[in-house]
Amino acid sequence: MPEQREPRAMERQLKESVSEAQKQGSSFSTVQALWCDSTAQEAKLSKAGSRFSQHLVDRIDASCPFHRGQKDNQTPLYPPQLAITKKNPHPEPITTLGLCGPQSIHSTARALILELGPINLMLAFLTHCNVNLYPRIYWEASICMLTSKERKFSVALALEFQDHFLAFLSLDNLFQPTYYKSLDPPPVEATIPDPFLHHASFLSMVAAEIDKLLDGRRLEDRLAIKIVRDMKSLHGAGVYTSLEIFTMAGISPFLSAYEVFRCPSRTARLLDAYWCFCKRMHSEELWTELLRPAIHNGVLAPTQDQRLKYATWLCVYAKDSALCTVREANLIDDYTKTLQHVYATKLPFFRNGDGAEKLFDVFEPGRIQAALERTELNLAHLIFPHSLCPIVGHHKPFTSCDPITELFRQRGLLCSDTHLRDDIYQPMLWIITYSWLLQKRQYGMLIQSNSGQFTWPASKFEQIIGEKRESLLFRNIISKNTTDVAIGPLEYCGSGRMVKTTQGKKVDFQICYVSTAKATGQ
16 A cells, blocks of 8 residues: 555656646646546446446546445545536536646645646545556557556546546555545545644644543553554554654564653654655655656656665665664664573563663664754654753753643653663764664564563564565565565556567567557657
């Protein structure tokens, strides 16, 4: 499922493609028709000989009965405001909708939003989805001529314009279209603040959720990382994003919600890591390094090398090894030595630090340096012990009035343990040279103590090793050269392909995995 970064990348890709097409004289002011692929059941029920019955993409109109979305919450594929009903037997035509230009395209952490004049469309990505802007020649000569099985993807929904088709593409037709009038309140999804663009609102929403969470029961029995994936304010943090930000924050994915959300340092580190994760997707790097080199003739068509490049944007997810600083290497060594000593001596062990042994978080400030250097809403005073605050420019640590500090002030938790090893961050806070190669190992707190506090039985976790682990690595998924996808903005279905000719000298562009239309790559 696309997570925080992917919809933002789709937004940027579409904006650039629409802008370039407008420069060439193309118009997007009128939606001429809507297209889609039918599901297998819809194909069976379609009229014999129709395009839908042959599993070919076709237009839909105001009488279309198709719905899409989650099983218990499906929504109409055609705008209900323009559908034929008993109350509205003669609705306005689809041509009343149009796209003004790039400024009418927006994204949330899980969806794209198109402002189409009187009606907006929010399309939420529930599983593997992508977007492309096809020139009419490619659409008519390739997409229209191939079945969804031949293309290796379905057209979830496509908007036909003068010279182009703006197409949402899916592996399984599992997505959620929501149409709403532009003057009506938007869906909740569209109101969740972007962590980077609307940081203050984001922190307020997070603080409210954590406050409610802390009033709940049995926080010690719930993994913090699973809580993060379910939080509305952090809903862009799915499987891979959550693992990335936990690594950046120096927090073990095996910690409980009690250990993370009752600790100001860990909570602040997590939020700053998420802010930094989002910040990069709003940088020009997204366009210049990832997207623009992979777009050919207006269509996203990355090569294997370009797909593999996204791994450099990741810390640990699906990687067989990762770079770390000397400081991180020392912290990792201390961490494992502590665990080995506990195993060897069988002494009572408490992950919260009560007892002879203590585990310090493997936190490298350089991973969230941009957040620690913010002039507004800086959370460094929560992250570091009082003695380290001057190093990051905070001489009055608890005078901040940000929502997160206020939350912990009201809860009486401001002076909680940071779980950081103070001496390792002095005298130099930043270490920017990543000189140690860390082989990816799974260090989990799989130790049971007599009290049972803050421990997880080993049976709850499976360490993935051998062939199974190899099959999940980023590089191995991509190198298979199949329709299988990893994660990242260049990975989802419906992309074009760059292939060598039989002579192996010239690279051709194909509109989809098996295509009848080709054009020379540019």
